[in-house]
Amino acid sequence: MNATTQTEARAVDTAVSSAANVLQTADPSKHMILVPLSRLVLRASGRNVRKTVPRMSIPELAASIQRVGLLQNLIVIPAADGLHYEVVAGGRRLAALKLLAKKHRIAKDWQVPCLRVADGTARTASLTENVQREAMHPADQFEAFAALVAEGRPIEDIAADFSVTPLVVQRRLKLANVSPRLMDDYRADALSLDQLMALAITDDHTAQEAAFYDAPQWQRNPQNLRERLTEREIDAHRHPLVRFVGLDAYEAAGGGVRRDLFAEDDTGVYLTDAALVERLAQDKLAGIAAEVKTEGWAWTDAAPAATLADLQTFQRAPRARREPTKREAQRIEKLQEKMQAVGVAVDAAMDADDEDKADALQEEGEALGEQLQALEDGLQGYSDPVKGAAGAIVTIDRNGQAVIHRGLMREAEAKALRTLERLRQGFGGEDAESEDEGGTANEAQAPVMSDRLAQRLSAHRTVALQLGVACRPQAALAALVHGMVQTVLQGRHHGHDMPVGVRLTVQDRLEALAPDVPESPAAVALREMQEAWCDKLPQDSAELFAALLAMEQAELMALLAVCMASTVDVVTPRATPHQPGAKLAQAVGLDMAAWWKPTAEGYFKHVSKAVILQAVGEFAPHTVNRLAKLKKADIASEAERLADGTGWMPAVFNGEGPQQAMQESEPEEAQEQDAPEDAEAMADEPAEVTTD
Numbered sequence: 183m184n185a186t187t188q189t190e191a192r193a194v195d196t197a198v199s200s201a202a203n204v205l206q207t208a209d210p211s212k213h214m215i216l217v218p219l220s221r222l223v224l225r226a227s228g229r230n231v232r233k234t235v236p237r238m239s240i241p242e243l244a245a246s247i248q249r250v251g252l253l254q255n256l257i258v259i260p261a262a263d264g265l266h267y268e269v270v271a272g273g274r275r276l277a278a279l280k281l282l283a284k285k286h287r288i289a290k291d292w293q294v295p296c297l298r299v300a301d302g303t304a305r306t307a308s309l310t311e312n313v314q315r316e317a318m319h320p321a322d323q324f325e326a327f328a329a330l331v332a333e334g335r336p337i338e339d340i341a342a343d344f345s346v347t348p349l350v351v352q353r354r355l356k357l358a359n360v361s362p363r364l365m366d367d368y369r370a371d372a373l374s375l376d377q378l379m380a381l382a383i384t385d386d387h388t389a390q391e392a393a394f395y396d397a398p399q400w401q402r403n404p405q406n407l408r409e410r411l412t413e414r415e416i417d418a419h420r421h422p423l424v425r426f427v428g429l430d431a432y433e434a435a436g437g438g439v440r441r442d443l444f445a446e447d448d449t450g451v452y453l454t455d456a457a458l459v460e461r462l463a464q465d466k467l468a469g470i471a472a473e474v475k476t477e478g479w480a481w482t483d484a485a486p487a488a489t490l491a492d493l494q495t496f497q498r499a500p501r502a503r504r505e506p507t508k509r510e511a512q513r514i515e516k517l518q519e520k521m522q523a524v525g526v527a528v529d530a531a532m533d534a535d536d537e538d539k540a541d542a543l544q545e546e547g548e549a550l551g552e553q554l555q556a557l558e559d560g561l562q563g564y565s566d567p568v569k570g571a572a573g574a575i576v577t578i579d580r581n582g583q584a585v586i587h588r589g590l591m592r593e594a595e596a597k598a599l600r601t602l603e604r605l606r607q608g609f610g611g612e613d614a615e616s617e618d619e620g621g622t623a624n625e626a627q628a629p630v631m632s633d634r635l636a637q638r639l640s641a642h643r644t645v646a647l648q649l650g651v652a653c654r655p656q657a658a659l660a661a662l663v664h665g666m667v668q669t670v671l672q673g674r675h676h677g678h679d680m681p682v683g684v685r686l687t688v689q690d691r692l693e694a695l696a697p698d699v700p701e702s703p704a705a706v707a708l709r710e711m712q713e714a715w716c717d718k719l720p721q722d723s724a725e726l727f728a729a730l731l732a733m734e735q736a737e738l739m740a741l742l743a744v745c746m747a748s749t750v751d752v753v754t755p756r757a758t759p760h761q762p763g764a765k766l767a768q769a770v771g772l773d774m775a776a777w778w779k780p781t782a783e784g785y786f787k788h789v790s791k792a793v794i795l796q797a798v799g800e801f802a803p804h805t806v807n808r809l810a811k812l813k814k815a816d817i818a819s820e821a822e823r824l825a826d827g828t829g830w831m832p833a834v835f836n837g838e839g840p841q842q843a844m845q846e847s848e849p850e851e852a853q854e855q856d857a858p859e860d861a862e863a864m865a866d867e868p869a870e871v872t873t874d
Contacts (some may be wrong), residue, residue: 242345328358425582481573499589544790650770652747655739786818
């Protein structure tokens with residue numbers, strides 16, 4: 183209905199009359215007075231509607247009043263004592279004036295301009311002042327700051343007037359310089375302040391407009407806009423070449439820099455001369471390469487952009503391990519004893535659910551492992567003849583550190599070196615092989631885990647490898663014959679007896695090491711294969727032999743593989759970088775991701791928080807900060823959930839051989855790292871096949 187009731191009409195008339203009375207009562211020409219500051223009070227009478235005063239802004243407001251004066255009067259009513267005035271609007275201004283008086287910046291009786299209103303309209307006046315006002319649009323603020331600078335005001339003075347930092351003023355000026363077309367759209371809410379800040383990275387209005395208007399709607403987020411405007415430049419925060427060269431050296435060479443005023447910390451720095459960065463990096467690397475060549479290498483090369491694929495085209499020169507001195511041997515023995523004791527203590531702490539103690543012991547064990555690895559690295563080296571045939575490549579890693587890959591050989595150099603080695607040893611071959619194997623024994627640092635966890639994981643690896651052997655008769659036969667040849671023909675017994683009548687020993691210790699092994703997918707599959715063969719074969723010994731003689735060769739080979747599989751044993755007694763059975767695993771195409779999943783109970787609860795978070799950083803890096811605040815048990819559960827479906831595996835299950843060795847190796851003391859071992863130099867023994 184459009185009709186207005188009498189009650190509504192009377193309400194409207196009353197409101198209009200009340201407003202008129204307020205306006206008449208608050209007429210500045212009739213009721214503006216000057217009141218000494220000491221006679222102004224702010225009481226909790228309820229007439230001042232603002233109950234919450236942001237105290238943190240009082241010092242800034244006081245500084246502003248001191249510089250530019252009090253720009254807005256206070257609203258007051260006479261107090262009951264007839265001497266003072268109660269402030270009903272302007273409590274922050276009164277607090278700021280009191281602060282100035284306390285600091286002796288103004289007199290205690292400084293005359294404050296006030297508007298006196300009637301007691302009956304005080305609350306209405308207070309509410310009106312706080313509600314009937316609208317904040318300045320940010321675009322107007324940007325342009326106002328620019329106008330002050332245009333008038334000749336220094337940025338520092340403007341910052342002091344408004345109690346902000348000079349950087350805030352510089353940012354406002356940067357935003358004021360955005361294209362007028364974009365600024366109009368910002369006023370119309372067609373783009374956000376974050377988008378405007380991203381576009382302000384350049385002062386080129388044409389480039390700003392092209393970056394925004396030429397992009398589809400879904401590519402107009404601030405990050406995309408910023409990347410589009412800096413696509414020909416180098417992000418100093420991310421690029422490894424910039425970290426390697428150094429921003430100061432680049433600027434000293436005359437390189438141009440663009441800085442994003444709205445970036446946080448050390449981000450937002452863009453280098454405009456990519457060619458200069460590359461030249462400086464090449465020159466610096468060439469200097470390092472020249473120093474490395476003085477070590478006696480046949481050649482060195484500086485390659486800033488060398489990739490893993492590039493390095494894999496080289497073969498690895500063999501390294502020799504010298505005998506430790508008496509002092510070094512004692513130190514190694516002492517560290518090994520300490521690590522063993524810490525491992526036992528870690529297991530005990532985990533059994534007792536003492537997470538804090540277990541984490542502390544894990545950290546202690548890691549520190550001991552690093553010391554031991556450093557000692558072992560110091561024992562490895564290249565002989566002069568090897569250096570005379572091999573070389574080194576100096577490159578840059580993702581962190582901007584120089585990395586030196588020593589002992590690289592081209593194919594012709596590697597063949598020549600092997601020929602010389604055979605001549606030197608009288609074609610013995612055995613010593614050279616053992617030398618190569620010794621050079622790789624400590625190539626990769628041992629995984630950070632307890633011996634118990636190492637045994638548990640290697641038990642799972644064993645049963646998966648057993649299934650692989652069972653499915654590949656050729657590999658099973660080769661492994662069996664390999665052991666026989668070494669024992670019968672080459673005299674390498676490896677601690678076993680192998681009589682003519684062979685009776686294979688089935689490995690039955692896996693469940694004791696890992697209680698969840700029997701229910702693992704690999705164990706279930708292998709057990710089903712064994713049961714299927716048991717149902718097909720006769721139980722009587724004589725009948726069994728006759729049945730085997732009657733089998734086709736392919737069927738007999740398949741049976742051999744199933745039986746042979748259960749003799750495979752690649753369990754490691756302690757955490758070690760050397761994984762036995764690597765060649766057999768390669769032959770059967772072992773992929774642990776198909777047979778084992780990282781769970782809280784099976785892995786994450788048995789390593790320290792730091793190791794869990796490091797792992798999570800590989801498959802869910804965006805969650806690391808959140809998980810770091812949780813307890814270890816919760817972190818382990820979340821890690822299991824996040825790892826599901828990612829294919830992530832602990833380093834002990836990752837691929838073995840030259841490529842993996844290189845990926846997991848760490849730089850040496852001076853950020854140096856040797857190249858991966860050649861496949862020939864990394865030949866290890868196949869999985870152990872026990873016999874009695």
